[in-house]
Amino acid sequence: MTRKIKLLIVDDEERFLRTLAQRLTLRDFDVTPVGNGAQAVEIAREQAFDLAIVDLKMPGIGGEKVLELLKKQDPHIEVVILTGHGTIDSAVECTKLGSYHYLQKPCETEELLDVLKNAYWRRVQSKLRVDEDKLSALLDSATHESPLSILRKLRTLEESGKPPEK
Amino acid sequence: MLDNVSSRVPAPGGATVQAGPPADAPGRTDFGRLRSKLRWQLLVAYVTPLLLLAAYFHYAYVDMMQESIRRHLVSVAENQRNTVDLFLRERVSGVRRALYSGMLTFPPGPGVMDRLLEEMRTASRTFVDVGLFSPDGKLVAYAGPETSLVGRDYSSQAWFTRIRQEPHDSVISDVYLGFRGKPHFIVAVRQSTDHAGWVLRASVDPESFAEFVASSYLLADAEAFIVNVAGQRQTLRDAGAVASEPVDPGSRTAETVASESTTGGTDYLRVVAWLTENEWALVVQVPRDRAYAPIAQTRLIVTAIVLVALLVIVGVVLRSTRKLVAQLEAAIAAQESLRHQLFNAAKLASVGEMAAGVAHEINNPLAIIYEEASMMTDTLDPELGGKPDLEDFKERLDAIRDAVKRGRTITSKLLAFARRHDPDPEPSDLNLLVSRVLMVKEHEYSLANIEIAREFAPDLPRVMVNRNLLDQVVLNLLNNAHDAIVARGCRGRLSLRTTRREDGATLEIGDNGCGMTPEVMAKIFFPFFTTKGVGKGTGLGLSISHGIIESFGGRIDVRSRVDEGSTFTIFLPAAPADASAGGTAEKDGRRGGAEVAT
Numbered sequence: 087m088t089r090k091i092k093l094l095i096v097d098d099e100e101r102f103l104r105t106l107a108q109r110l111t112l113r114d115f116d117v118t119p120v121g122n123g124a125q126a127v128e129i130a131r132e133q134a135f136d137l138a139i140v141d142l143k144m145p146g147i148g149g150e151k152v153l154e155l156l157k158k159q160d161p162h163i164e165v166v167i168l169t170g171h172g173t174i175d176s177a178v179e180c181t182k183l184g185s186y187h188y189l190q191k192p193c194e195t196e197e198l199l200d201v202l203k204n205a206y207w208r209r210v211q212s213k214l215r216v217d218e219d220k221l222s223a224l225l226d227s228a229t230h231e232s233p234l235s236i237l238r239k240l241r242t243l244e245e246s247g248k249p250p251e252k
Numbered sequence: 253m254l255d256n257v258s259s260r261v262p263a264p265g266g267a268t269v270q271a272g273p274p275a276d277a278p279g280r281t282d283f284g285r286l287r288s289k290l291r292w293q294l295l296v297a298y299v300t301p302l303l304l305l306a307a308y309f310h311y312a313y314v315d316m317m318q319e320s321i322r323r324h325l326v327s328v329a330e331n332q333r334n335t336v337d338l339f340l341r342e343r344v345s346g347v348r349r350a351l352y353s354g355m356l357t358f359p360p361g362p363g364v365m366d367r368l369l370e371e372m373r374t375a376s377r378t379f380v381d382v383g384l385f386s387p388d389g390k391l392v393a394y395a396g397p398e399t400s401l402v403g404r405d406y407s408s409q410a411w412f413t414r415i416r417q418e419p420h421d422s423v424i425s426d427v428y429l430g431f432r433g434k435p436h437f438i439v440a441v442r443q444s445t446d447h448a449g450w451v452l453r454a455s456v457d458p459e460s461f462a463e464f465v466a467s468s469y470l471l472a473d474a475e476a477f478i479v480n481v482a483g484q485r486q487t488l489r490d491a492g493a494v495a496s497e498p499v500d501p502g503s504r505t506a507e508t509v510a511s512e513s514t515t516g517g518t519d520y521l522r523v524v525a526w527l528t529e530n531e532w533a534l535v536v537q538v539p540r541d542r543a544y545a546p547i548a549q550t551r552l553i554v555t556a557i558v559l560v561a562l563l564v565i566v567g568v569v570l571r572s573t574r575k576l577v578a579q580l581e582a583a584i585a586a587q588e589s590l591r592h593q594l595f596n597a598a599k600l601a602s603v604g605e606m607a608a609g610v611a612h613e614i615n616n617p618l619a620i621i622y623e624e625a626s627m628m629t630d631t632l633d634p635e636l637g638g639k640p641d642l643e644d645f646k647e648r649l650d651a652i653r654d655a656v657k658r659g660r661t662i663t664s665k666l667l668a669f670a671r672r673h674d675p676d677p678e679p680s681d682l683n684l685l686v687s688r689v690l691m692v693k694e695h696e697y698s699l700a701n702i703e704i705a706r707e708f709a710p711d712l713p714r715v716m717v718n719r720n721l722l723d724q725v726v727l728n729l730l731n732n733a734h735d736a737i738v739a740r741g742c743r744g745r746l747s748l749r750t751t752r753r754e755d756g757a758t759l760e761i762g763d764n765g766c767g768m769t770p771e772v773m774a775k776i777f778f779p780f781f782t783t784k785g786v787g788k789g790t791g792l793g794l795s796i797s798h799g800i801i802e803s804f805g806g807r808i809d810v811r812s813r814v815d816e817g818s819t820f821t822i823f824l825p826a827a828p829a830d831a832s833a834g835g836t837a838e839k840d841g842r843r844g845g846a847e848v849a850t
Contacts, residue, residue: 099616099619099620101620101624101651101654101655102616102619102620102623105620105623105624105627105648105651106623108627109623109626109627109630112630112636112637112638113636143612143699144699145698145699145701146701148699169612170611170612170613170615170616170619171611171612171615190615191615191616191618191619191622192615192618192619192621192622192623193619193622195626
């Protein structure tokens with residue numbers, strides 16, 4: 087069974103958060119809804135997410151800060167901003183901070199799914215590239231090792247995303 | 253809720269800028285008053301010195317001229333007096349010469365007196381006759397026209413009594429009629445040597461004397477005559493009027509006195525000079541108006557000049573004030589129109605700012621509606637494996653209804669806020685107005701983590717404001733406070749406080765934002781002055797706010813310190829006691845309250 091895409095949704099609009107989470111769950115996302123920025127950063131520290139949908143205007147830590155912290159913790163996470171009122175200034179700011187896309191509420195489901203698909207595509211691409219790099223590095227370093235040893239290392243790499251210790 | 257937070261804006265040392273109402277800008281009807289006020293002031297300023305100068309010079313000139321005319325008259329009179337004295341002295345010495353000449357015998361023989369008279373008349377034609385009196389007063393010998401007088405007894409005549417008693421040996425009589433019944437005066441000399449007591453008397457023709465007295469005056473219209481102690485005239489130009497009105501010469505004095513007096517209904521400038529030879533005084537008099545004619549003429553000329561100058565001044569003042577006030581009127585109209593344009597520009601700007609905030613507030617409920625509706629569609633979609641659940645539907649429909657209500661609340665608030673009629677100030681509840689504006693911004697503040705401290709005095713008097721305009725001012729100040737707090741980047745605190753004042757109410761809006769330097773503070777009420785970035789502030793908000801508050805008869809002040817915060821204080825005058833409470837205000841007030849509840 088294929089692994090579900092892990093999606094973090096951060097929004098202070100409780101009703102919106104709940105329904106959007108339900109709808110994306112129906113569409114086979116592994117959704118974690120979070121009501122504020124601080125909690126979102128905390129959860130993302132404990133578990134890795136593929137994608138995140140983040141609101142901008144929130145009490146406490148605002149959307150820009152959440153975006154910045156998420157990207158800092160995991161450079162491969164792709165973040166989509168979904169805000170009630172977008173401005174060019176905040177869009178530029180978010181793009182600089184590394185957001186994948188910038189959407190305005192209310193947003194068509196198809197459009198949102200399209201953006202999420204593209205975001206995940208980019209994540210896979212960048213992740214694959216990194217994995218390839220790691221693989222060839224592993225192979226280079228293990229030229230004189232036994233085939234069994236190399237196989238064990240490859241399996242570890244596949245599971246954890248990190249090359250095994252020598 | 254925070255406590256009173258106004259104390260965090262330091263009063264001591266904290267700079268304060270006050271933007272009180274500027275000098276009165278006159279309304280259309282005031283220009284007439286201004287014009288006439290200006291005219292009167294200018295006229296008084298120009299005319300008063302002119303009149304004072306003219307009056308001063310006129311009176312100084314009149315004094316000088318009168319003095320000079322009097323002196324002239326006095327000198328004329330003194331000269332004439334000396335001449336008359338000389339005349340009389342000569343008459344006395346003529347008689348004396350005749351008396352002591354060897355020609356006369358006592359009593360004289362026939363023909364002696366005629367020769368004597370002829371001799372005397374050779375010296376002076378004024379002698380009319382000559383008579384010799386014995387010591388007992390009898391006219392012994394006579395030569396002249398009145399031969400019938402010979403033999404008459406003169407011992408009881410006044411002049412004869414005087415010459416017998418006097419220490420002097422000569423007498424000049426007043427003019428009298430005497431035995432001959434004609435006006436004349438006599439010059440008599442008493443022998444005091446070998447024929448002691450004999451008296452030679454000559455009578456003088458009064459007309460030629462009068463002519464002589466009146467002859468040499470130098471002043472046009474001047475009249476000269478002799479009066480005795482009693483003031484009776486001794487000389488007359490038109491003979492026979494001895495009984496004309498007496499002229500009081502005053503008591504005898506060595507000084508020549510000039511005075512003004514009225515005789516026979518005419519004002520005279522009169523000079524009295526006493527003779528030394530007799531108890532007579534020379535009077536020189538000129539009708540006052542004739543004497544002072546040069547002054548009157550000068551006065552006429554000065555008056556004409558002053559009048560012309562006055563006309564010129566009045567003309568110039570009228571013209572220049574009309575022009576000046578017209579220019580002022582045009583300038584004020586232009587300023588008014590500019591202010592109006594600025595006001596509209598700021599209104600548009602604030603509508604734009606608000607639209608941005610409102611978009612956020614409306615898009616959120618719209619997003620909920622969209623998601624709920626989509627979720628219901630999802631549950632109906634077998635592909636997504638959904639199973640229709642009526643309870644779930646009901647719950648979602650409720651959520652949609654709630655979101656619609658939320659959107660409607662915002663739009664109705666926006667409409668209430670943006671309403672642009674009722675331009676006249678009306679008695680309004682300041683607390684209610686501030687709460688209403690605050691509601692619009694509340695969510696934005698909570699998003700920016702700004703705490704709001706409210707301290708509204710419960711017993712505020714109603715203030716005379718146009719609610720839409722005041723909303724605009726408060727919104728503007730709240731926006732500025734928000735921006736200042738965000739700029740400082742600290743935990744924001746906003747305090748709103750209303751206070752009752754004796755003649756109105758004040759609203760204080762304080763923040764703990766970045767504050768202002770005194771230089772910035774000095775300029776904040778200027779149009780187009782802004783500290784915000786390009787495209788973020790129009791620089792019109794505070795200047796317009798200032799104009800609005802001023803139009804309510806209020807005042808807006810600011811206190812600020814860099815990195816500590818700013819406090820704007822608005823004073824608004826209380827509505828007059830007789831102003832209607834404003835039914836719409838009450839209605840709006842209740843509706844506003846209902847909105848707070850929802």
